[in-house]
Amino acid sequence: MILTIARREWRASFLSSQAWTLLAANQLILAWIFLRVLEGFSGLEIGQRKVGITLELSLNLFSFTAVLALLSLPLLGMRMLSGEIRDGTFNLLGSAPVTLAEILLGKFLGLAALVAAMGLMPLLLSLGLGFSTELDPGLLAAATLGIWLTGLMFASVGLFASSLTRQPGLAALASYGILVLLSVINRTGVAGTQAVTLFDWLSWNEHLFWFLQGVVRASDLLYFLLFIAFFLALAHRRLANRRLG
Amino acid sequence: MDELLSVRGLERHYGAHKAFAGVDLKLARGEVLGLLGPNGAGKTTCLQVLSGNLAPTAGAVEVLGLDLMRSPREAKRHIGYLPERPPLYPDMRVDEYLVYCACLRGVPRRQRAGAVDRAKIRCGLADAGARPILKLSKGYRQRVGLAQAIVHAPDLVILDEPTEGLDPVQIREVRALIRALAADCGLILSSHILPEVQAVCSNVLILRDGQVLHQARLEQSQKLPVGCYRVRLERAPDPSALSALPGVAAVQHLDAETFRVTLRSGESVSALARRLVDAGWELAELTPERTDLERVFFDILGGEKGA
Numbered sequence: 001m002i003l004t005i006a007r008r009e010w011r012a013s014f015l016s017s018q019a020w021t022l023l024a025a026n027q028l029i030l031a032w033i034f035l036r037v038l039e040g041f042s043g044l045e046i047g048q049r050k051v052g053i054t055l056e057l058s059l060n061l062f063s064f065t066a067v068l069a070l071l072s073l074p075l076l077g078m079r080m081l082s083g084e085i086r087d088g089t090f091n092l093l094g095s096a097p098v099t100l101a102e103i104l105l106g107k108f109l110g111l112a113a114l115v116a117a118m119g120l121m122p123l124l125l126s127l128g129l130g131f132s133t134e135l136d137p138g139l140l141a142a143a144t145l146g147i148w149l150t151g152l153m154f155a156s157v158g159l160f161a162s163s164l165t166r167q168p169g170l171a172a173l174a175s176y177g178i179l180v181l182l183s184v185i186n187r188t189g190v191a192g193t194q195a196v197t198l199f200d201w202l203s204w205n206e207h208l209f210w211f212l213q214g215v216v217r218a219s220d221l222l223y224f225l226l227f228i229a230f231f232l233a234l235a236h237r238r239l240a241n242r243r244l245g
Numbered sequence: 246m247d248e249l250l251s252v253r254g255l256e257r258h259y260g261a262h263k264a265f266a267g268v269d270l271k272l273a274r275g276e277v278l279g280l281l282g283p284n285g286a287g288k289t290t291c292l293q294v295l296s297g298n299l300a301p302t303a304g305a306v307e308v309l310g311l312d313l314m315r316s317p318r319e320a321k322r323h324i325g326y327l328p329e330r331p332p333l334y335p336d337m338r339v340d341e342y343l344v345y346c347a348c349l350r351g352v353p354r355r356q357r358a359g360a361v362d363r364a365k366i367r368c369g370l371a372d373a374g375a376r377p378i379l380k381l382s383k384g385y386r387q388r389v390g391l392a393q394a395i396v397h398a399p400d401l402v403i404l405d406e407p408t409e410g411l412d413p414v415q416i417r418e419v420r421a422l423i424r425a426l427a428a429d430c431g432l433i434l435s436s437h438i439l440p441e442v443q444a445v446c447s448n449v450l451i452l453r454d455g456q457v458l459h460q461a462r463l464e465q466s467q468k469l470p471v472g473c474y475r476v477r478l479e480r481a482p483d484p485s486a487l488s489a490l491p492g493v494a495a496v497q498h499l500d501a502e503t504f505r506v507t508l509r510s511g512e513s514v515s516a517l518a519r520r521l522v523d524a525g526w527e528l529a530e531l532t533p534e535r536t537d538l539e540r541v542f543f544d545i546l547g548g549e550k551g552a
Contacts, residue, residue, distance in 0.1 A: 011336075096349040
């Protein structure tokens with residue numbers, strides 16, 4: 001059942017121009033950054049190069065992919081639930097022998113395919129260099145994993161926002177609100193303090209940063225999995241409440 | 246007759262507002278229940294609860310003995326639901342959409358193509374399979390909506406205003422389909438159009454402001470137009486004089502000037518009018534008498550007093 005719903009979402013995403021347009025725009029921007037990174041790197045003398053090309057790519061190209069995912073996923077996820085509720089097609093799912101959790105996971109998998117495509121874009125660009133230079137496959141793998149996890153977390157926020165309202169536009173705004181809050185929440189600290197505060201722990205960029213450096217820590221994995229589960233659970237609660245009224 | 250649906254003390258509130266309350270009903274295979282009432286009476290909410298889209302505030306719904314709240318997955322397999330607005334995805338083709346619906350409703354993979362074909366034939370969509378839903382006319386969309394409700398051959402079919410917005414030919418087709426469906430399952434349909442309910446339903450439940458005002462079986466006599474007329478005569482004779490007229494089967498004295506006259510079958514009302522005028526009783530009014538259901542309905546609507 002979950003796959004049935006996910007397949008329908010994949011179909012809807014890739015048959016509409018929305019997903020393609022967003023992916024194409026992202027790819028264009030990433031290509032531009034890729035070229036800038038290459039230009040900056042190849043212009044330097046050997047002695048001036050502080051880090052390898054893979055790390056350069058990871059810290060610039062991959063980190064910017066996360067920003068693009070932050071901008072794209074609310075748009076891709078906004079109609080998932082709110083559009084169905086607004087158009088009355090949620091009644092089809094609601095009267096079918098499927099649970100709310102299955103509906104939600106189906107939708108989440110639908111978004112996950114887009115996240116996967118988005119995570120592949122910087123990876124493929126970087127692998128293109130593999131013909132002429134040596135890359136660090138471990139670092140690329142860690143960075144891609146980080147991007148995927150970040151994207152999945154954004155997708156779960158998008159789904160939750162989409163369950164809040166029947167206006168897709170409003171849902172996108174709500175997810176931007178949540179995601180921007182989670183991006184800047186650690187900027188409150190007094191300058192110069194080194195201690196990791198709760199606010200640091202809450203912000204996703206702190207955790208992604210470790211992946212981009214090639215460090216896969218259990219605590220960061222846990223952070224992303226926890227937040228994905230948390231927002232999916234909130235969305236489930238919201239749908240259940242809608243049924244109870 | 247085996248019992249398909251059993252509803253006890255069903256209620257649904259929105260905060261302090263009661264959408265409907267006190268709905269008790271039973272439905273057997275072959276029966277068609279008409280949910281009748283003015284707009285805003287709670288019909289749609291009631292059907293949403295019966296289809297499992299909304300949880301009831303109180304009461305229980307059992308489909309083939311399965312509790313809709315406790316075992317929703319098993320119970321919903323037996324339900325087909327067409328909401329007020331057909332739940333269609335405009336980006337899909339008719340065939341794709343119906344296969345998706347069959348899949349959602351748990352029709353096994355091997356039987357899906359056959360199930361979709363059967364539903365399409367029943368709903369007059371046999372040659373529309375490749376058409377995108379976006380391009381369909383309103384009548385066709387309604388048909389696709391009906392097809393998704395019956396694609397898994399459910400035992401209970403719930404239709405929310407199935408003929409709303411259709412043209413007269415399409416209305417007749419939908420009614421024929423409802424009668425055909427009633428042969429092997431139970432149906433519940435809502436409407437605010439009385440003749441529609443009279444035309445296809447075996448039972449009726451009238452709601453207003455969320456209250457059940459009338460619930461009964463529609464007997465054959467109520468469904469068929471009977472030769473029964475209300476006659477008002479300004480110089481009213483003795484009822485026996487009226488019943489002595491040729492062609493009159495029975496006369497009931499309602500008040501000083503008003504009588505209910507039943508004609509023998511085959512007698513025309515124009516002949517009755519001529520005889521009443523010829524007798525010099527000053528015919529003031531001659532109207533077809535409404536059936537019990539119509540009287541109840543109009544009493545509820547408060548539209549026509551003294552009808």
